[in-house]
Amino acid sequence: MPQMSMAQALNSAMDVMLERDPSVVLMGQDAGYFGGVFRVTEGLQKKYGADRVLDSPIAEGGILATAIGMGVNGLRPVAEIQFADYMFPAYDQIVSELARLRYRSGGEFFAPVTVRMPCGGGIRGGQTHSQSPEVLFTHVCGIKVVLPSNPYDAKGLLIGAIESNDPVIFLEPKRLYSGPFEGDPGKPASSWAAHPQGEVPEGYYTVPLGRADIVRPGSEVTIATYGTMVHVAKAAVEQAGVDAEIVDLRTLSPLDTDTLCSSVNKTGRCVIVHEATRFSGFGAELSATVQEECFWRLEAPIQRVTGWDTPYPLAFEWDYFPGPARIVAALRAVMAAS
Amino acid sequence: MAPSKLHIPRPPARPGEAPDFSYLQLIPAGKQGKPTLDIEAKDTFEMANGLVRVLDDRHRAVGPWFKALDAAKLREGLRLMQLTRLFDDRMQRMHRQGRISFYMKSTGEEAVSVAQGMALASDDMLFPSYRNQALHLVRGRNLVDLMNQCLSNVRDTSKGRQLPVLYHWLEGNIFTLSGNLATQFPQAVGWAMGEAIKGGQRLAVTWLGDGATAEADFHYALTFAAVYRAQVILNVVNNQWAISTFQTTAGGEQLSFAARAPGYGVAGIRVDGNDFLAVYAVTEWAAERARRGMGPTLIEHVTYRAGPHSTSDDPTRYRPKNDWEAWPLGDPIERLKQHLIASGEWSEEQDEAQRKELEAYVTKCWKEAVSYGSLDEGSGIDPATMFEDVYEEMTPLLQQQRSKWRAERS
Numbered sequence: 001m002p003q004m005s006m007a008q009a010l011n012s013a014m015d016v017m018l019e020r021d022p023s024v025v026l027m028g029q030d031a032g033y034f035g036g037v038f039r040v041t042e043g044l045q046k047k048y049g050a051d052r053v054l055d056s057p058i059a060e061g062g063i064l065a066t067a068i069g070m071g072v073n074g075l076r077p078v079a080e081i082q083f084a085d086y087m088f089p090a091y092d093q094i095v096s097e098l099a100r101l102r103y104r105s106g107g108e109f110f111a112p113v114t115v116r117m118p119c120g121g122g123i124r125g126g127q128t129h130s131q132s133p134e135v136l137f138t139h140v141c142g143i144k145v146v147l148p149s150n151p152y153d154a155k156g157l158l159i160g161a162i163e164s165n166d167p168v169i170f171l172e173p174k175r176l177y178s179g180p181f182e183g184d185p186g187k188p189a190s191s192w193a194a195h196p197q198g199e200v201p202e203g204y205y206t207v208p209l210g211r212a213d214i215v216r217p218g219s220e221v222t223i224a225t226y227g228t229m230v231h232v233a234k235a236a237v238e239q240a241g242v243d244a245e246i247v248d249l250r251t252l253s254p255l256d257t258d259t260l261c262s263s264v265n266k267t268g269r270c271v272i273v274h275e276a277t278r279f280s281g282f283g284a285e286l287s288a289t290v291q292e293e294c295f296w297r298l299e300a301p302i303q304r305v306t307g308w309d310t311p312y313p314l315a316f317e318w319d320y321f322p323g324p325a326r327i328v329a330a331l332r333a334v335m336a337a338s
Numbered sequence: 339m340a341p342s343k344l345h346i347p348r349p350p351a352r353p354g355e356a357p358d359f360s361y362l363q364l365i366p367a368g369k370q371g372k373p374t375l376d377i378e379a380k381d382t383f384e385m386a387n388g389l390v391r392v393l394d395d396r397h398r399a400v401g402p403w404f405k406a407l408d409a410a411k412l413r414e415g416l417r418l419m420q421l422t423r424l425f426d427d428r429m430q431r432m433h434r435q436g437r438i439s440f441y442m443k444s445t446g447e448e449a450v451s452v453a454q455g456m457a458l459a460s461d462d463m464l465f466p467s468y469r470n471q472a473l474h475l476v477r478g479r480n481l482v483d484l485m486n487q488c489l490s491n492v493r494d495t496s497k498g499r500q501l502p503v504l505y506h507w508l509e510g511n512i513f514t515l516s517g518n519l520a521t522q523f524p525q526a527v528g529w530a531m532g533e534a535i536k537g538g539q540r541l542a543v544t545w546l547g548d549g550a551t552a553e554a555d556f557h558y559a560l561t562f563a564a565v566y567r568a569q570v571i572l573n574v575v576n577n578q579w580a581i582s583t584f585q586t587t588a589g590g591e592q593l594s595f596a597a598r599a600p601g602y603g604v605a606g607i608r609v610d611g612n613d614f615l616a617v618y619a620v621t622e623w624a625a626e627r628a629r630r631g632m633g634p635t636l637i638e639h640v641t642y643r644a645g646p647h648s649t650s651d652d653p654t655r656y657r658p659k660n661d662w663e664a665w666p667l668g669d670p671i672e673r674l675k676q677h678l679i680a681s682g683e684w685s686e687e688q689d690e691a692q693r694k695e696l697e698a699y700v701t702k703c704w705k706e707a708v709s710y711g712s713l714d715e716g717s718g719i720d721p722a723t724m725f726e727d728v729y730e731e732m733t734p735l736l737q738q739q740r741s742k743w744r745a746e747r748s
Contacts, residue, residue, distance in 0.1 A: 025535060051535050057565055062524050062558030069528025069542070072513065073463070075535065089554065096518045097525070105506045105514035106497040107727040141728050165730045210733075254733040 004200040005192045007177040009151035010040050013158035014078060016204050018048045021076060024162060027054040027063060028080025037082055038118055038177055060086055064093035064115065068101070071111025078162055084117035084171060085128045091136070098167045099142030114161045118174035119147070120228050120275050121312050122181065122321055130312035132276035137169045138253045138285065144209055145253040147171040149230040150180070150197035153250055156207030164209060173227040183232035183323040212256035214263065218245035221269035221334055224260055224286050226250065229273045229322065236327035242335060252282060260286070261293040268299040269334040273327055278306035300337035303330040347586035353654060357664035362640065363387065363594070364666060367394035368401025375627050379564070379603045386596035386606030389640065392615035393673050397680040403619040409683040415456055415614055416678060417692060419448040419671045422472040424700050425481060426645075429488060432704070433649045438488045439713055440502045444469040446612070446644030446662065449670035450545075450575055452476055453617035458543060458625055465513045465526035465544035468503050469575065477510040481700065485707035492718030493710045499724070520546050520553035523572065527559050530568035541628050545573040549580020551595055552588045563634040564603035571624045572604070572636045575611065577643035582656040596638035604634050611639030612670040615677070640667065
């Protein structure tokens with residue numbers, strides 16, 4: 001089976017869908033001729049033509065609005081927002097329009113738009129190239145929110161997103177484009193080449209939206225996480241020497257509550273890890289859900305490990321980033337409480 | 339040097355002052371030239387600051403934009419405008435009686451939707467604003483359907499989820515209204531881009547008001563329309579007022595709204611929005627250009643919002659009471675009627691008979707619509723449907739919440 005980076009796997013997903021379905025079109029700033037600033041759409045314009053892989057003006061609101069119009073006209077647009085940090089001008093079109101067309105028209109109109117956006121930090125991007133705005137989308141009804149952690153899932157989920165008749169916000173942890181990242185910036189960067197989840201089939205397959213994946217079975221504590229932090233959590237578990245079960249949520253909305261809560265009901269402990277800021281973050285939703293569903297099985301208070309409630313600071317990104325040490329401390333805290 | 343002073347645009351007349359429309363750059367009917375279809379956007383600047391008018395003050399049709407239309411077609415235009423006005427008046431009254439929760443009249447602007455709707459192909463995709471209700475009537479929508487929507491009853495196709503007047507009609511190729519302003523403008527451009535990608539011939543046509551041109555969506559629409567030469571007609575209905583905000587606060591003081599278009603590389607044209615024949619001719623011209631791949635056109639319709647912004651608005655608080663009577667471009671219905679009479683194709687007697695007939699029709703439709711229920715007397719819609727259509731398939735979370743809601747009710 002071919003070995004792909006996450007960027008290549010995403011490219012392959014779009015390649016497969018452009019080939020299979022003539023209604024699929026791609027659009028975004030620098031996404032056409034140049035192939036995207038992260039090379040995710042590389043080669044696709046050459047292969048499918050400039051009217052199916054469009055270079056867009058620098059206007060996120062215009063990209064989203066025109067993608068909606070195309071979607072209403074029967075196309076299946078995949079719009080790239082160059083960095084998730086740039087999506088704010090498009091937010092009205094996403095929240096008030098894309099998410100609600102079906103609802104407000106009594107089910108008559110809809111736009112099957114997928115919006116791809118690189119998110120997350122750890123690439124020296126400062127406060128405007130590092131954010132994780134997933135919760136700004138999970139709070140909106142009518143859209144699905146996906147955030148993969150590895151090449152295999154990324155391709156299967158992106159194909160699933162493109163085929164979905166619901167709009168999907170597809171967040172791509174940019175730190176994972178070329179390799180898994182375990183949270184230690186001092187170590188040499190690793191690649192997906194030798195990683196089992198870098199094995200990606202060439203052709204069509206899907207990973208269903210709305211299903212979490214247990215990436216490490218364990219018995220003592222559940223770690224609920226997604227994206228880059230899946231790999232950081234794995235490293236932390238090794239360091240802490242705790243038999244943790246890691247649940248990679250993969251889709252944040254709709255949330256796979258069953259997988260998460262079954263795991264916590266089994267382990268009796270829960271640590272939630274995400275890179276985004278803490279206050280009103282997705283961890284708050286996860287924590288509330290676990291509390292509601294698993295309260296009588298919990299043996300320790302739920303812990304949240306997150307970025308601090310500050311903008312992502314360029315010079316101090318590793319002080320901001322919730323690295324393995326912070327996760328180890330949380331694991332020890334839940335294990336100590338009983 | 340004089341100290342700096344912030345310029346604050348002000349409307350020409352406030353309550354208690356005499357109406358003043360001297361700011362309008364009017365030119366006599368028939369004087370605006372008609373360019374060839376392949377005119378380049380950059381050469382439309384003069385036309386974008388001019389004014390296409392066909393009907394003159396003596397109700398004759400004159401000038402290069404005049405093309406004789408079948409009298410039956412003109413009578414149909416008159417009938418649809420009259421129906422729209424009577425429908426609006428009835429709904430406004432029904433709001434006063436507490437029968438519907440909200441309404442927005444299009445009084446004074448009927449020619450925009452009726453003439454444009456008639457000049458377009460029936461499968462062109464329309465992305466309207468909230469004062470384009472007549473588009474539905476032009477396309478043959480049952481008036482009862484529109485009333486059902488305003489009543490939020492069991493036959494409301496938006497299933498009780500939308501404010502009155504935020505219609506949609508898939509079958510009639512009329513897009514769903516948002517309630518947020520200007521969002522439909524760039525969506526229409528995207529629809530047209532999609533049509534070109536598919537190799538189709540249909541156009542997208544969209545409308546917004548003078549006030550909403552200040553939104554970024556207007557800029558996106560013009561930019562994308564120019565970049566991709568989208569087969570779209572962009573309409574700015576300049577009815578002078580955005581609730582209480584005069585059009586100069588949207589930037590209309592220095593230059594017409596149509597004149598923005600050539601700056602983007604889009605053809606711009608300004609038309610007397612109360613002149614049925616002029617609106618029809620300009621729309622036909624813009625549609626022909628778009629269909630032949632000659633690019634998008636922005637049409638500014640100079641008109642006047644004769645009524646309040648909505649049933650929640652009282653315009654006497656910010657503009658002269660008799661503004662509408664003094665509006666120099668008149669009433670679109672009266673002008674077309676007088677033109678038909680002057681041409682020997684209509685009479686006061688016929689007009690009076692038609693008015694009565696339409697009144698009776700509106701009454702009959704209203705009786706039927708209320709028989710299906712209303713917001714206050716019971717919509718008849720199962721509230722459980724509020725959990726539907728959020729997604730294509732109901733998510734487990736929503737199924738759970740629907741069960742909780744059912745338990746609450748039992």
